[in-house]
Amino acid sequence: MSQSQPSYHPAPSASSVTLPRLSCDTHCHVFGPQSRFPYPEGVAFRPADAPKERLFALHDMFGIERCVIVQSGCHGYDNSAMLEAMAARPGRYLGIALVPIDVADATLADLAAHGVRGVRFNFMPHLEVGASAQDIVAFSHRLADYGMHLQIHLAPQLIAETGAILAAAATPVVIDHMGRIDAAAGPDQEPFCALMDLMENEKFLVKVSGSERASARGVPYDDAVPFARRLVETYPDRVFWGTDWPHPNLAGGPPDDGVLVDLIARIAPDPAHLRALMVDNPQRFYRFED
Structure with missing residues (x-):
């Protein structure tokens, strides 16, 4: 893709939702700037640059005080841009890295010391697959030594098969973006049923992010809300929320993040579920130290 591809909404709207103190965005990215962190x-x-300063401004606008930055495939195994952003807000911003499964122990130790809490692997057609599910399970034993977990981004048709293998992992396993389900297929679709089955195993956790990707109707993404809400209500202590800013590889361009923040009130209308989703679950799982 061209480097001129838009990276983020230039003027997100204000949200009507007042988030609890210490709310966390558990899934976002930084890109570049390419003058310092070339692809x-x-x-x-x-994608075009989406630097930490723009991410910080977005979070400040919505009252998001904590964050987990996820290394993007466009930077490959060079986690430098992510680490620099984390260091600029120490303790409040943590990370999820991309590494090869033959990464040196010294590198894992260094990443953990700088606030990296996990490693992400992709099973999506448009992204490079770094390892097989079986190899990732074997690798998870090394991650466990450094207090890290697995984060998995996988296509919906792979949830059942891949999830069954990952159940043997030595660490918790976080599933990205509700398993990338298609809201148009309805609540009884096989991928969503497979995700719900997977979540019966307490080793698995899920991010109720990506409503803009799941929706078939577009703004305000009403058709995606029931899926996220069901996950929050059924597994209230194992769910997280994230913006996915700046929304890479999204057809139609970047969404208005204010609209996505507004959805939180509908995804978690119960105050106890809202606090668990935005504050308590991230605090416990990612171990914020601020």
């Missing part, structure tokens, strides 16, 4: 050759997508 490696051969990456699948090359």
Whole structure:
């Protein structure tokens, strides 16, 4: 893709939702700036810069005080841009890295010391698959030594098969974006049923992010809300929320993040569920130290 591809909404709207203190965005990215953090050759997508300053401004606007930055595939295994953003807000911003499964122990130790809490693997058609599910399970034993977990981004048709293998992991397993389900297929669709079955195993956790990706109707993404709400109500202590800013590889361009924040009130209308989703679950699982 061209480096001129839009990276984020230029003027997100104000949200009507007042978030609890210490609310956390558990899934977002930083891209570049490429003048300091150039993309490696051969990456699948090359978005325009989405630097930490824009991310910080977005969070400040919505009252989001904590964050987990997820390393993006466009930067490959060079986690430098993510680490720099984390260091700019120490203790409040943590990370999820991309590493090869043959990464040195010294590198894992260094990442953990700098606030990296997990490693992400992709099973999506548009992204490079870093390892097989079986190899990832074996690798999870090394992650456990450093207090890290697995984060998995997988296509919906792979939830049942891949999830069954990952159940043997030595660490918790976080599923991205509600398993990338398609809201148009309805609540009885096989991928969502597989996700609900997977969540019966307490090893698994899920991010109720990506409503803008799941929706078939577009703004305000009403058709995606019931899926997220059901996950929150059924597994209230194992759910997280995230913006997915700046929304890479999203058809139609970046969404208005104010609209996505507004959805939180409908995803978690119960005050106890809201606090668990936005504050308590991230605090417990990611171990914020601020």
